[in-house]
Amino acid sequence: MSIERESMEFDVLIVGGGPAGLAAAIRLKQLATAKGQELSVCLIEKAAEIGAHILSGAVMDPKALTELIPDWKEQGAPLNTEVTEDRVLFLSETGARQAPNGLLPDCFVNHGNYIVRLGNVVKWLGEQAEAAGVEVYPGFAGAEILFDDKGAVKGVATGDMGLNRDGTPGPHHQPGMELHAKYTLFAEGCRGHLGKQLEAKFNLREGADPQTYGIGIKELWEVRPENHRPGLVVHTAGWPMDNATYGGGFVYHLEDNLVAVGYVVGLNYENPHLSPFEEMQRYKTHPEIRKYLEGGKRLAYGARAIAAGGLQSLPRLIFPGGALIGDDAGFLNAARIKGSHAAIKSGMLAAEAAFEALAKERERDALTAYPAAFRDSWLYAELHKTRNFKPYMKKGLYLGSLLFGIDQVVFRGKAPWTLRNSADHDKLKPAAECAKINYPKPDGVLTFDRLSSVFLSNTNHEEEQPCHLQLKDGAVPIAINLAKYDAPEQRYCPAGVYEIVHEEAGPRLQINAQNCVHCKTCDIKDPTQNINWVVPQGGEGPIYQGM
Numbered sequence: 001m002s003i004e005r006e007s008m009e010f011d012v013l014i015v016g017g018g019p020a021g022l023a024a025a026i027r028l029k030q031l032a033t034a035k036g037q038e039l040s041v042c043l044i045e046k047a048a049e050i051g052a053h054i055l056s057g058a059v060m061d062p063k064a065l066t067e068l069i070p071d072w073k074e075q076g077a078p079l080n081t082e083v084t085e086d087r088v089l090f091l092s093e094t095g096a097r098q099a100p101n102g103l104l105p106d107c108f109v110n111h112g113n114y115i116v117r118l119g120n121v122v123k124w125l126g127e128q129a130e131a132a133g134v135e136v137y138p139g140f141a142g143a144e145i146l147f148d149d150k151g152a153v154k155g156v157a158t159g160d161m162g163l164n165r166d167g168t169p170g171p172h173h174q175p176g177m178e179l180h181a182k183y184t185l186f187a188e189g190c191r192g193h194l195g196k197q198l199e200a201k202f203n204l205r206e207g208a209d210p211q212t213y214g215i216g217i218k219e220l221w222e223v224r225p226e227n228h229r230p231g232l233v234v235h236t237a238g239w240p241m242d243n244a245t246y247g248g249g250f251v252y253h254l255e256d257n258l259v260a261v262g263y264v265v266g267l268n269y270e271n272p273h274l275s276p277f278e279e280m281q282r283y284k285t286h287p288e289i290r291k292y293l294e295g296g297k298r299l300a301y302g303a304r305a306i307a308a309g310g311l312q313s314l315p316r317l318i319f320p321g322g323a324l325i326g327d328d329a330g331f332l333n334a335a336r337i338k339g340s341h342a343a344i345k346s347g348m349l350a351a352e353a354a355f356e357a358l359a360k361e362r363e364r365d366a367l368t369a370y371p372a373a374f375r376d377s378w379l380y381a382e383l384h385k386t387r388n389f390k391p392y393m394k395k396g397l398y399l400g401s402l403l404f405g406i407d408q409v410v411f412r413g414k415a416p417w418t419l420r421n422s423a424d425h426d427k428l429k430p431a432a433e434c435a436k437i438n439y440p441k442p443d444g445v446l447t448f449d450r451l452s453s454v455f456l457s458n459t460n461h462e463e464e465q466p467c468h469l470q471l472k473d474g475a476v477p478i479a480i481n482l483a484k485y486d487a488p489e490q491r492y493c494p495a496g497v498y499e500i501v502h503e504e505a506g507p508r509l510q511i512n513a514q515n516c517v518h519c520k521t522c523d524i525k526d527p528t529q530n531i532n533w534v535v536p537q538g539g540e541g542p543i544y545q546g547m
């Protein structure tokens with residue numbers, strides 16, 4: 001279908017309005033102001049408003065934010081709750097053992113950090129970007145990468161609005177816009193839909209380990225005042241996971257009697273009967289977790305994939321015309337259970353490289369100063385120190401914890417070896433070889449079902465548009481996924497998107513795309529890599545309220 005699109009030109013285009021994209025935009029404008037130069041910067045975000053798709057634990061290290069905006073406290077940044085206490089617990093089904101704080105590796109110590117609602121922080125960063133003169137456009141999804149006649153990235157096209165299910169223009173069709181730039185920075189977050197294409201086109205993963213992921217499922221609760229401990233950070237390992245499966249939980253006590261509770265499951269798990277959503281619900285029933293939540297009220301729910309591979313899984317960061325920043329590259333530090341500071345720093349480094357190139361009247365070449373600056377930064381040193389965390393944890397909870405503890409305490413992260421990561425999607429065993437897991441029914445008070453949870457995420461999609469969850473081969477879900485793995489997409493999706501419907505003619509896969517919370521787990525964990533997540537219409541998906 002040939003569509004005439006309008007186009008706009010900018011010096012720098014940023015795709016994605018999370019911590020990395022906004023930090024890059026702000027830094028570009030700071031540099032231009034300092035030099036007295038005009039610089040046009042445009043940032044697009046697929047969510048209906050800045051911060052609406054942001055979901056993270058989150059304990060935030062303010063180091064990078066302080067570099068970006070030194071007076072962030074005076075400017076009213078919503079970092080309101082400083083960490084007052086760390087607890088690391090190893091859970092059995094009914095009990096818990098606390099790790100002695102004096103023996104914890106530095107990466108688990110949160111002195112000087114803040115418990116935040118990251119969506120609120122991102123919303124504030126968006127206000128700073130707009131005040132600096134950045135053109136910020138929420139509700140516009142980057143749907144297609146554009147290339148110039150030399151093969152360099154020249155920008156993106158935003159998605160069409162008002163298409164029918166078959167992709168033809170509907171009665172309210174509005175074509176997307178072409179946004180052209182001298183440099184384009186991609187900041188889509190974990191498993192970015194365009195970032196994945198860039199990695200393939202420019203072979204950016206050559207020499208890098210496969211990325212490895214987790215799925216994080218989070219709820220926000222208002223708890224009884226007597227159960228609230230402002231500034232308390234609880235991390236847990238062990239139950240409900242078995243010792244061979246990577247997983248861990250968190251309970252973060254914010255201000256105003258708010259508690260964030262969540263659970264992360266490594267997507268390299270083997271048992272196709274496992275349900276990360278159900279494990280999260282079960283987690284809340286543990287006495288050490290239940291004691292904070294009982295008598296409280298669940299306010300919000302969401303889920304998001306997490307890039308956990310660390311340094312050895314980073315792709316090449318640059319290509320002609322642009323760069324990957326934040327979790328589009330995979331800068332999260334899984335050992336520290338933090339990524340926002342890394343995203344901000346990577347955005348700043350890429351912005352500085354782009355500004356330097358523009359000052360020299362360059363355009364659409366490789367920003368080689370960006371990876372060079374990263375290599376010399378504190379961010380590289382931090383990721384290098386904890387680079388073996390995820391590979392160690394794949395050896396099992398207790399052995400992995402012991403080995404990582406030795407790595408960090410004895411070797412101080414300077415062990416002369418780097419362990420390798422492997423892909424997650426090919427780890428599932430056939431369902432017949434694995435024990436079924438009988439999850440308890442939700443009680444509607446402490447534990448809940450998927451649909452009532454999705455309702456709290458404020459998720460919405462226009463049903464008549466083309467499905468944004470694309471199958472490369474429509475026969476695979478039944479012939480392979482159901483036959484061999486008992487349709488694991490029914491369980492690894494935290495939003496009830498995938499459903500096997502049994503009919504007289506036989507079973508079929510039903511995709512309830514309107515439920516999708518944009519976590520990207522299906523794109524990662526599908527055993528045959530048959531599911532391709534692409535952006536729906538701009539402005540759709542969840543609307544998280546400060547998650």
